[in-house]
Amino acid sequence: MADIATSALPSRPATPPRDRVLQALLLLAVLLTALKPVLPDMLIRLPEAWIPPFAAWLDAFFEAIKGDPATGRFGLMMITRWFAEGPLDFLLGVAANLLEGKYRWPFVSDPIPWSAIAVAGAVLGYYLGGWKIALLAGGTFVWTATMGQWEITMQTLSVLAVAAPMGFAIGLVVGIAAWKWKAVDTAIRPVLAVMQTLPFYTYLLPAVIFFKVGPTAGAIATTIYATPPMILMTALGLKKVSPEIVEAGKMSGCTRWQMLTKVYIPSARTEILVGVNQVIMLSLAMVVLTAFIGMPGLGGKLLAMMNSFKLGRSIEIGITIVLVAIMLDQMSKAWVHKLPEHFEKGTPWHVRHKYLLIGITGFVAFFVLAQFVEYFNEVGRRQSLSMGREIDSVIKDFLALDVVQAVTGTIRYVLNVWVLVPFRDALLWIPTPAFILFVMAFAYALGGKRPAIYAAVFFTLVALSGWWDRSIITLYSVLSAVFISTLIGLPLGIFAARSEKWANRILIVCDTAQTFPSFIYLLPAIMLFGITDTTVVLSIVIFTTVPLTRYTIEGLRAVPAEMTEAADMSGCTRWQKLTSVQFPLAMPTLAVGFNQAIMFAFFMVIIAAFIGTQDLGQELQRTLAGTDLGKNFVLGINVSLMALTFDLAIMSWANRRRKALGLG
Amino acid sequence: MKLKHLMSAAALAMVSATPGLSAEDSSEPIVIPIHNWSSQIVMSHVVGQMYEMMGNNVEYVTTDSQAVYESVRLGDVTLELEVWEGAFGASFRAALEKGGLHDAGDHNAVTREDWWYPMWTKDACPGLPDWEALNDCAHLFATPETGDKGLFLDGPVDWLKHGKERAEALGLNYVVRNAGSAAALWAHIGAAEADKTPVLVFNWTPNFAEAVWPGEFVEFPAWEDGCDKDPAKGPIPDKLYDCGNPADGYMKKAAWDGMKDKWPNAYEVLTKISFTNPQIAEMAKLVDIEDYEPEEAAEIWLEENEDIWKQWMPEGAT
Structure with a gap:
């Protein structure tokens, strides 16, 4: 997610006076903190009067480019609205008509029966990856239908069917442009870095204003969110095409267009398909969030279920989202691995296309069957196997157990009263300039001069935005959560890395935890820990432990066998081997995991506003209800600036470390 | 180019595919917004199905319940069926000032929002619902974080409920925290349900919660107009917010200004529609307690209450 920013800003190797600079920064920071009681107010927090009205400026700027459909003043909004109401609405309408029978062109009277889609999905799964994926695809559709x-x-x-290809197409084109022209590459990298750290609430409001509430805004927000990795993967894949292949293409007299479509793109197939996979996964991650701006379907239903306190049915919807995500993930990955098939000349058509034929036959058969047996056409709510109520009572009974109550009560008390709240108050107590110096020192120690300068600029901007206290509270939740998840994720990863079997098992758990809509576990978390900081931090922890565990496993398992063997031969104990051989070598990968955990935490802390926080997320959530584009952006950029500070520092450390270890 | 052809084909097909039962109404879909509480969803489907019986096309979009007024104003959404005085009055009035939407009449139903407790709380603190009992019972509502003060869980900040101000004005020994969402309020009550811990939360009626957890509102000094602007109003002469919320807030319908011309029949029906509190509770119950899907719940409600909605329909349409 985050190495874009750093690859654009390579850090320099460390220089000797480094330590002295670090000492000076820290000394100054400590001094300022210690002197707080005698400092003038303007050095503790920026005076209100000094804060430039960024929000008002942005509002004026947006107003100027937006135009006004009511008075006919031309602006961007005319174009976007035309796009939303014309082509986009049309495409969404077609998809919606085919899949769910919405009254739009081409007016297929009834939606396609679920059984026909399930069969076609299973055949496609078999074609791509054999029985396992066939079962996964068919099973997912059957689950969905039978659960009502x-x-x-x-x-x-139907919305994703429009949004994901749109993301793919835009990503491909921009990726090609970035590969072709250096200027484009340089221009988009910082934009992509900001986009990937910007909280999603900041996409949602402009999407509504420019593209109309409903599926159109949902589709656009999804596309914006899902496109960046596609751009990066396309550019990366095209850069890696070997000169021999290019030579061969040139020798056969390809035109420039042919070079691109027949030589470059097919050679970069693997990376491009990985990009496709990313687009799909990120689109699914937006399913629930876009429900805030009128995206219909699973997300909207989930929010409605949560608002009427139906835990069981929320969880069932969550499982559906996970299943759909895993299905699409596995199918697109299988597609990556499946190389194009080649047939002998003269192979009959029906042999070359046997899966297509089987698929069509199955589809038609069930389509016809569904006309006679209603169950295969549509499963009514009453017929469904949903067990919402039963799950509800199981959860409630479990949460009411005395043991559970006692344990969570203790955790809540200890964490809140002794750890979290004092830590938050301490961070809030530090004067602003001292805080900026601490962050600079941290960035300097890790990444060197450049990250430190960026840290200074970014955090000064945060201070100037006028949202300092809320930003610090946001940062406090992020840091606490990442710290706790390190305590969990690291040992878990070390344990899992010891055997292939456990590594795979834990990785599956990681995948599931990552795609399971995080909104759902917020409610049980509140029931366990109340509306407190503990709940906020622990729900972030669930999310951030995933990358930490994953990268620990991958880092440790990627340590070359010769190294561990050498350690064994020199008589290392297991502990020595871990601390002196495996860990140092896995450190760069671990740092990437750590960095991702921080990025995930910045993402999740905004969602945690749903519980009740006093940070940037709460303010962002508030802007969603209005039309305050300017304020919305200022808040979003604050989150982005803080996240980028960490990203730059950690990734530049990881890159340097990798070079020092000779890992490339 | 191709796309343009397809689109005009679509437009043509749209026109020809809808035989006009009510010739006057546009065949474009009437867009009805859906929010995230059940009574509103069912009510929207009830009205949507009535429109369909009249031969109109209807579409539902899920939207934020505050942001919806901006959408109605722009015509992206045609109408809004539940405008609550307390919860959405401010957003509604703001949009009203900008122009583009108007008030399409009140429901018979009244709304109330205030500090509320589930019934089991009263066993521990028998002085309720009188607000003066709150201070004596403060320790019952204490949590590890609040010390010996009680906890009152207020609605999300953007609902602007002024819980803190009220606690201060009336000298209540309570810490007021804002939940992040309605769901967080329910989780808080749900957690207290098992061992009947007393809790004090923000709640409103009509609402599904009444059916799940029977409870009562705290009776604060009665609302007087201007209690939020004029310190003299209310029992304490120098404080704002020293009264409860109005116990009979309005529930309105709102319509996009263009609706009247585009769908005159549907507009006519909208102005006549008026639901009562029990009817709304019934709709919510079908979904929240009996587990029907909102569409099915709407069908059931329409079937069982023909005499009520038929009188709102235009002559000759069924």
């Missing part, structure tokens, strides 16, 4: 969620799932998929 068919219609909402199709509503979601």
